[in-house]
Amino acid sequence: MPNIHNCKQCGISLTNKYGNARHCSHACRSKTWRQLQTPTISVKLKLTIPQFDILKTQADSLNLLINQLIINRATSASGCVHP
Numbered sequence: 001m002p003n004i005h006n007c008k009q010c011g012i013s014l015t016n017k018y019g020n021a022r023h024c025s026h027a028c029r030s031k032t033w034r035q036l037q038t039p040t041i042s043v044k045l046k047l048t049i050p051q052f053d054i055l056k057t058q059a060d061s062l063n064l065l066i067n068q069l070i071i072n073r074a075t076s077a078s079g080c081v082h083p
């Protein structure tokens with residue numbers, strides 16, 4: 001019978017754990033969870049103050065953060081950065 005009960009993170013045997021356990025410890029569970037998160041990168045934007053004010057006003061009116069507004073525009077098929 002193959003031993004399928006190893007920690008998904010460090011590979012240690014989980015023979016003493018519950019049958020549905022996938023990690024040996026909370027630390028390994030947290031580490032795996034972090035690795036599953038979508039990786040992100042930071043981007044610096046250079047805007048003029050009037051451009052920033054326009055975006056800020058629009059973001060506020062939609063109750064979004066400015067970066068959420070920009071991402072929404074950029075990823076929407078009908079989006080247009082210049083209204």
Ligand SMILES: [Zn+2]
Nearest residue numbers: 007010024028
């Ligand atoms: Zn582990």
